[in-house]
Amino acid sequence: xxxxxxxxxxxxxxxxxxxxxxxxxxxxxxxxxxxxxxxxxxxxxxxxxxxxxxxxxxxxxxxxxxxxxxxxxxxxxxxxxxxxxxxxxxxxxxxxxxxxxxxxxxxxxxxxxxxxxxxxxxxxxxxxxxxxxxxxxxxxxxxxxxxxxxxxxxxxxxxxxxxxxxxxxxxxxxxxxxxxxxxxxxxxxxxxxxxxxxxxxxxxxxxxxxxxxxxxxxxxxxxxx
Amino acid sequence: xxxxxxxxxxxxxxxxxxxxxxxxxxxxxxxxxxxxxxxxxxxxxxxxxxxxxxxxxxxxxxxxxxxxxxxxxxxxxxxxxxxxxxxxxxxxxxxxxxxxxxxxxxxxxxxxxxxxxxxxxxxxxxxxxxxxxxxxxxxxxxxxxxxxxxxxxxxxxxxxxxxxxxxxxxxxxxxxxxxxxxxxxxxxxxxxxxxxxxxxxxxxxxxxxxxxxxxxxxxxxxxxxxxxxxxxxxxxxxxxx
Amino acid sequence: xxxxxxxxxxxxxxxxxxxxxxxxxxxxxxxxxxxxxxxxxxxxxxxxxxxxxxxxxxxxxxxxxxxxxxxxxxxxxxxxxxxxxxxxxxxxxxxxxxxxxxxxxxxxxxxxxxxxxxxxxxxxxxxxxxxxxxxxxxxxxxxxxxxxxxxxxxxxxxxxxxxxxxxxxxxxxxxx
Ligand SMILES: Nc1ncnc2c1ncn2[C@@H]1O[C@H](COP(=O)(O)OP(=O)(O)O)[C@@H](O)[C@H]1O
Ligand SMILES: [Mg+2]
Numbered sequence: 001x002x003x004x005x006x007x008x009x010x011x012x013x014x015x016x017x018x019x020x021x022x023x024x025x026x027x028x029x030x031x032x033x034x035x036x037x038x039x040x041x042x043x044x045x046x047x048x049x050x051x052x053x054x055x056x057x058x059x060x061x062x063x064x065x066x067x068x069x070x071x072x073x074x075x076x077x078x079x080x081x082x083x084x085x086x087x088x089x090x091x092x093x094x095x096x097x098x099x100x101x102x103x104x105x106x107x108x109x110x111x112x113x114x115x116x117x118x119x120x121x122x123x124x125x126x127x128x129x130x131x132x133x134x135x136x137x138x139x140x141x142x143x144x145x146x147x148x149x150x151x152x153x154x155x156x157x158x159x160x161x162x163x164x165x166x167x168x169x170x171x172x173x174x175x176x177x178x179x180x181x182x183x184x185x186x187x188x189x190x191x192x193x194x195x196x197x198x199x200x201x202x203x204x205x206x207x208x209x210x211x212x213x214x215x216x217x218x219x220x221x222x223x224x225x
Numbered sequence: 226x227x228x229x230x231x232x233x234x235x236x237x238x239x240x241x242x243x244x245x246x247x248x249x250x251x252x253x254x255x256x257x258x259x260x261x262x263x264x265x266x267x268x269x270x271x272x273x274x275x276x277x278x279x280x281x282x283x284x285x286x287x288x289x290x291x292x293x294x295x296x297x298x299x300x301x302x303x304x305x306x307x308x309x310x311x312x313x314x315x316x317x318x319x320x321x322x323x324x325x326x327x328x329x330x331x332x333x334x335x336x337x338x339x340x341x342x343x344x345x346x347x348x349x350x351x352x353x354x355x356x357x358x359x360x361x362x363x364x365x366x367x368x369x370x371x372x373x374x375x376x377x378x379x380x381x382x383x384x385x386x387x388x389x390x391x392x393x394x395x396x397x398x399x400x401x402x403x404x405x406x407x408x409x410x411x412x413x414x415x416x417x418x419x420x421x422x423x424x425x426x427x428x429x430x431x432x433x434x435x436x437x438x439x440x441x442x443x444x445x446x447x448x449x450x451x452x453x454x455x456x457x458x459x460x461x462x463x464x465x466x
Numbered sequence: 467x468x469x470x471x472x473x474x475x476x477x478x479x480x481x482x483x484x485x486x487x488x489x490x491x492x493x494x495x496x497x498x499x500x501x502x503x504x505x506x507x508x509x510x511x512x513x514x515x516x517x518x519x520x521x522x523x524x525x526x527x528x529x530x531x532x533x534x535x536x537x538x539x540x541x542x543x544x545x546x547x548x549x550x551x552x553x554x555x556x557x558x559x560x561x562x563x564x565x566x567x568x569x570x571x572x573x574x575x576x577x578x579x580x581x582x583x584x585x586x587x588x589x590x591x592x593x594x595x596x597x598x599x600x601x602x603x604x605x606x607x608x609x610x611x612x613x614x615x616x617x618x619x620x621x622x623x624x625x626x627x628x629x630x631x632x633x634x635x636x637x638x639x640x641x642x
Binding site: 162165166168169170171172173174175176177178187190191194195198 | 271274276296299300303304306308310311312313314316324325327328329330358372373376
Binding site: 073078096123130193198 | 476478480484485487491494501527529530533534539544551605627628631
């Protein structure tokens with residue numbers, strides 16, 4: 001039925017991230033606290049938005065596997081009771097199963113709302129919206145939050161590359177002959193930390209030489225008014 | 226001796242890293258592998274050391290497949306990576322060179338002997354107690370080479386050993402590699418700048434898009450290297466004019 | 467001078483936020499079991515950056531993940547990750563890193579105090595993690611502890627032992 005509609009994705013992407021993050025927070029609170037009726041309503045809303053926005057399944061897949069494992073654990077531990085005394089006995093608990101299903105339902109909804117939010121909001125907008133949320137909180141400089149979030153995302157691939165390079169270099173010098181775990185931890189972490197700390201050092205210098213200061217306005221939140 | 230027989234490798238994301246490579250490299254050769262960035266030089270080297278597994282084909286080191294005994298392959302083939310910094314493990318120059326022999330569980334005397342020899346070969350013995358992070362670019366590169374030499378590998382594989390070095394650094398590394406070759410080690414190195422090896426190497430292999438496109442004596446091939454995206458050495462350009 | 471060290475500490479704290487994120491993917495095989503490095507980096511953030519900036523780094527990691535940016539292992543997590551069975555461990559890093567930083571700032575910098583700080587931090591992580599695990603899965607306390615704490619103790623002991631020499635070596639590099 002919705003397939004003839006033009007996708008609302010462009011519209012949703014242009015919407016102010018602050019409104020979207022506010023909706024997200026509301027939806028999350030409702031998902032966590034709501035009773036069955038609320039969950040039904042939210043699921044309906046989520047399905048409608050989902051079909052309007054059309055998210056590529058490829059992106060969803062990895063999250064699904066991880067979520068699936070979580071759901072499995074929750075459902076099984078709640079519905080089955082395993083007694084460890086001999087003979088092993090497994091008993092089925094119907095009330096627990098219903099309970100577990102509700103929790104799984106909540107988690108699925110949370111994840112689907114999260115994926116919707118990610119599909120229509122760019123990383124830069126997310127950072128700006130978070131910074132805006134932090135503004136009224138005393139003692140938390142919102143610009144620092146935004147900067148640190150983007151630095152973190154910038155460092156992450158760097159660390160992964162560095163870790164791969166370190167690991168290969170050590171393998172080719174036969175590190176796998178060493179069984180002592182403390183030695184392995186130390187020898188792996190030290191070069192990784194030294195190298196990335198140097199990068200952070202250089203980055204701090206570069207930021208300073210370009211006159212970074214926490215007192216300016218946060219780019220991205222103001223120019224959208 | 227290294228024998229590579231119709232080696233292919235495809236990365237998980239679908240990139241064809243290597244395609245149908247067959248090569249034989251005899252002991253004592255000095256082989257240059259040239260090609261532009263992304264032509265598959267590093268990928269090939271990682272196979273020699275068992276860091277990557279071939280999708281098809283196999284690699285024999287002195288007649289034994291790499292996969293059959295990876296530890297042996299890693300001792301026979303010493304791989305010096307392009308980025309010297311990420312190879313440096315130790316807190317001093319000496320400790321870093323000792324890292325490999327320690328992993329081989331050798332006796333302390335043997336470790337000391339190997340480290341001393343390796344540091345002498347690359348000319349870093351006077352810096353043994355320095356912190357590696359203080360070294361210059363050329364010294365760091367030579368330290369990385371020393372770390373591999375201490376494994377006493379008869380085959381040395383160097384991935385772009387001249388990148389990011391200043392002129393003195395290049396000269397240091399050049400003479401170090403030449404000396405190692407003169408001692409009878411097999412040298413395989415990759416570069417995209419033939420000027421730096423033209424006087425030393427005997428054989429040139431040109432790679433493009435994961436394939437070997439030319440293989441022969443260095444002097445004979447110098448005229449057609451530009452097809453592989455490699456700059457012709459200056460003296461050839463001058464000769465042609 | 468003040469702003470200089472502030473920017474530097476901010477860069478370090480962001481780096482540790484990224485290291486903690488990466489630590490969920492990086493594993494060292496010990497025997498046949500791969501041991502993940504995440505809490506080693508939480509320990510080091512507390513020891514090297516102190517309570518204030520250590521707290522910043524964990525908080526930024528959690529906040530970045532909570533709003534859905536890709537720092538959690540296993541794809542987009544967002545709030546669902548905190549509500550899931552392992553959410554308590556993540557939230558437990560906050561008080562833990564603060565406690566490790568506080569203890570190491572207010573005692574002499576000897577290995578024994580650092581070990582004590584990390585043990586205290588780990589206890590906090592397990593207190594948060596196991597109680598949340600119990601809430602979500604309705605296991606008994608005994609089972610929650612057996613499943614959510616005991617299997618990780620040997621790995622944690624090794625990481626605590628490794629953190630001491632690492633922190634000592636890096637003290638000079640992390641300029642405050
Ligand atoms: N881990 C990887 N995953 C996917 N593709 C890769 C990976 N490593 C290298 N490649 C690709 O393989 C090709 C060859 O790379 P490489 O061997 O590093 O080239 P070179 O060393 O000659 O510059 C490039 O196209 C590169 O993008
Ligand atoms: Mg390369």
